Amino acid sequence: MPEPKTRRRGTELEQAILDAAWAELRDVGYARFSIESVAARAGTSKPVIYRRWSNRAELVFASWGAQAPIEHFSPDTGALRTDLLVLFTRIARRADAMMNEVIAGVMSEVFRHPEVAELLRARLHGAPVAAVVQTIVERAVERGEIPPVELTPRAGRLPFDLVRNDSVLCRAPMSNDAIVELVDGVYLPLLRGLALARDDG
Template identity: 30%
Template structure:
C-alpha cells in the first residue's frame, strides 16, 4: 500500500512538527533541510519551495505554534483573564515549540539573527508577553490605567512563572498562577 500523499495544511503541519523535533534532537548547529525533510517524510525540494533556510522554517513553525491569549470581550474579569493567560503560558511551556524557543534564547550569542527573528516575527506580533494582550484590552476598555502598562508590569507574570519553574523544577500550578496575579501583577497595576 502506498502512503497517502499529504498536501496543504497537513503537509505544512508535518513539516512544522519535523523542524521542532529536529531542533530538539540536533540543536541549532545540526539543523538542516535534509534532516527536516527526512523527518517529515517529504522531499527537500518541497521545503525549499516555501522556506529558504531551516531557520526561516523554524521561525514559521514557532509562529504557528505560539498561542495568543483571548481576553473576555466585555473586559469584566481581569483576574480570571490574567490567570487564563498565564495558564496558556504554562500549557505552552510543555510543548516542543517552547523547547525550541529555549534553544534559540540559550544560543542568542551564537545565532543573533535567529533570536531577533524570534522576537520580531513571533513574539512581538502576538503582543510580546503572555499577559500583554489582556492588559492592553483592559486598558483600552478603561479598566486599567494605561500608564501602568510598563515594560516591567507587562512582564511580571511571565517572569514569575519562569522563576518558579526554575526554582521548583516544575511548571507552576493554578494556585501559584493565581498567587502571581493576586500578589504581584494586580498590585503592580494599582488594583
C-alpha cells in the same frame, strides 16, 4: 489501483512541516534537530522548507508558535483577575510544552548568530500576548473594575516574560500556585499602578 496522492500546497503543506518539526523536537531535542530530518518526517524536501524558513531556529520558533497559539485566544470570564489567570495559565502550558532543552538550544543560537538574535527580538516585540492583554484590560475598564490604563508595549508582553523567566530558571512546569502569585503579586498591582499613574498625569 490506489489513487494517486494529492500534492500538498500552501497552508496544508506548511502545517505538515510544522507538525513534523514539533515531533522532531520532542523526539530528539534541539541539539540533534535538523532540517533534513524534518523534511523526511513531513514527506517533503529541504529546499521546500528553506523557502519558508531560512534556518532551523526560525523553524523551531514557528513550530512552537503553532502549539496552542495565543493570537486568537481572548478569555472573557467576566472578571479581570480570572481573565488574567486563564491567560497566564495558557502561556505557562505553552512554555511547559516547549522543553527546557529546546529553549536552551535556541538561546545558544542567539549568542552565536546575530540573525537568530534579531529574529528572537522581532518575535518578542511582536508577541500577540500584548494584544490579548489589551483586550482583557479594556473589558475590565468597561466593567468599571479599574480606571483606564495606558498599557505600554513592555507591560503588555510582561505576562510572557514572567512565565518564560520562571520556566527557564525553575526548569519545571509552573504550578497553579506560582501562576496565582504572578497574577496577584505582580501583574494586578502593576495594572493598578499604571491606572493611578495615568490619573496623576
